[in-house]
Amino acid sequence: MDYPRLFEFVESRKEEFLAELGSILRIQSVSADPTKKGEMLRCAEAVSAAMRSVGIENVKLHETEGNPLVYGDYQHSPGRPTVLVYGHYDVQPVDPVSEWETPPFEPTVRGSDLYARGSSDDKGQLFIHLKAFQAMKTIEGDFPVNLKYIFEGEEEIGSVHLEPFIRSHADLLKADVVVISDTAMYGRDMPTICYGLRGMAYTELTVRNAQVDLHSGSFGGAVENPVHVLADIISRLHDRYGRVTVPHFYDDVAQVSDVEREEIARLPYSDAEFLRQSGAVAPFGEYGYSTNERLWIRPTLDVNGIFGGFTGEGAKTIIPSKATAKISMRLVPDQKSTRVLDLFESFVREIAPPTAIVELKKLHSGEPAITPIDHPAVRAASAALEQVFGAKPYFIREGGSIPEVLTFQESLGAPVVLLGFGLPDENSHAPNEHLYLRHFFDGIKTVAVLYDKIGGK
């Protein structure tokens, strides 16, 4: 493939590409707002039109009980790999509108960035793929890969209709690799590949004693206090080295190679910046691991909420009848949520006292996801980034989950490459969302090169 011509083409069409993206950014496709149903449909149709205009075929809106999914493909390379691209056309709400410097649905270039709701998350990144298609089709005429596109309109409200669609349309979506551009690079002009996500095991632990709150004058000191029991249990879930004490919790944690830890270590990081971003008093976590390692390659256990007894203003002298903690564990490969939840329950039952009743509810879980950094698809993405950015990409993971990643992996049996062009501070869920323009244009180039690399040409 003639990369210089490709790059030239993208550089020459900047104004045009921005104008086209702008027309989609003007649509108020806020999925959380029930009054915006019409805008959702209008946006799905605008995305469809943009797909057709660059030459993507079989474009179709698939109705769901919520907002439609947009599908399209271009399959003219038999025997070649098939790439499935996922993105979403819905956006976050814009409140508080008063904090926006320019209106959220009037795309505005200021300095090096394009400001608009959805510019980074995810209309801008979705659009990168359409323009990469257009560039390649214009420059090369044909493709070394087959391409499929699936864009949803409910990512910001939980993607509830995506998973059933993927499962019931496994043939339609069948692919050798899934590419998602909905994450952030580690920093400006720092090409990044995210290759791992943590999973989740979420439980609710309730300690009960009496049927009703008791007067602490009449009973204080002579009955077990459920808050004391719950606090004791929580305090026994970590040791003094920040490790989770649930027996066998770490048994299935896959060894992380020295290469990966070196990759993490070479990332720019400063405590000061981490504290600025988090607002925390100090970095704190498992002994022997750096902040990024704690976030990405180590499983954790956190209380997400706690409540019991009197929680109003002032003083009320009761012994609470019960106390509840929401407790979740972030999992890493190769932990399995069901096993971890079982281990947690066994441990809690083992340390529960005979003076109260302990109840456990399993609320929610998801498996960790990883695409090994030496996987051919990841290597292709790495080569594409290096080609465009002129530097070897950084390999990162994320501490959170992207549930659809796992759904794609499990339902289609395909690896997922997270090739994000956003930035961590682009306010994707806050006022003044913006997209770094260089990443937008270099993203278009990178995706086109990626198709080329996956095609092995």
Place this chain on the structure above:
Amino acid sequence: MDYPRLFEFVESRKEEFLAELGSILRIQSVSADPTKKGEMLRCAEAVSAAMRSVGIENVKLHETEGNPLVYGDYQHSPGRPTVLVYGHYDVQPVDPVSEWETPPFEPTVRGSDLYARGSSDDKGQLFIHLKAFQAMKTIEGDFPVNLKYIFEGEEEIGSVHLEPFIRSHADLLKADVVVISDTAMYGRDMPTICYGLRGMAYTELTVRNAQVDLHSGSFGGAVENPVHVLADIISRLHDRYGRVTVPHFYDDVAQVSDVEREEIARLPYSDAEFLRQSGAVAPFGEYGYSTNERLWIRPTLDVNGIFGGFTGEGAKTIIPSKATAKISMRLVPDQKSTRVLDLFESFVREIAPPTAIVELKKLHSGEPAITPIDHPAVRAASAALEQVFGAKPYFIREGGSIPEVLTFQESLGAPVVLLGFGLPDENSHAPNEHLYLRHFFDGIKTVAVLYDKIGGK
């Protein structure tokens, strides 16, 4: 004094006394109900009339910003001790009315009990004192003591105007001993004197880290979790023997004599009954003490409420920015609330970690109160009870506080004798409140004998 004649007199007037009490019980003096202002005044006037009718002098309604206080006296024994009697004419709300077997303001005798709101708490017990006065005046003609009466109409809503009145009318209320009949006997026909109350030191402990809740995917494992810190602190407030670990917490706890512990030990007690009353899974508390000792003679520390982070239904993956616990300590003589609060704060600050911010708010406190069981006034009450009930009284304490006890002790410098004729299961704050009739009539006899004993005749 001619006790047989006194007892005969009371027995011969049962119907009359009950009818008179009934007319006061019919008045709906619910102090918590703002629509009942007229009933409050009507009740204060009915109490005044009842006082005048038995011969109490200088009866007067003292207006407050709330409900009036009723005062009266009979001071014709110069050089003799003065007894101040306290009671209250307001009652608890009656909801849910549908659960009353007979209407709350239609006094009804069923079996051995009189059913009506206020029968036990405290109109019935207040009335005991008026009838004792009448009996003594009728039988003896004169009194070996001087008598003062103060009855309030806001006990069920916090006695907010009582303390300022006591402090500003210390001369009017000056007495050698204060008698309060507003507590319960340990059981039916078990004469009881309550000689101690626990105090209270109430604090609010907040642990903070970030300014806002953090996404546990982005930060979980790399920042301190305030709930973990709070749980750790709470878990370190008791040792494995149920003792409070705050250094010097027990330093000022007065030694309880063997006699007192023997008194407590001879009280009927069963775990089964305690568990029925409390609904607790098991008796539990400080090692080496019985349930009653844990409730009465030992200080305690309890979390009254806890909250932080996500407390709704389902799952939310956050690291809470802060967590708060309401923590109170029940104090016993000679602990001082200010010192205990200081000790608590020092300990919490000492064990607080460097990874979060700990804030402490002192909310509320009250001192423990005690009238030594060998105090002459207590001995007189004991002798009076034995005279009437034919058995040595039980000496008990209460695990809660009665703030006015301390106010009387501090403002008047007089010991308080808690001579209650109620019963723990008389539903004083619930539907179907009732008063055991034998205690009503024997109460009248006991109070008359008490005046005689205090007068030393």
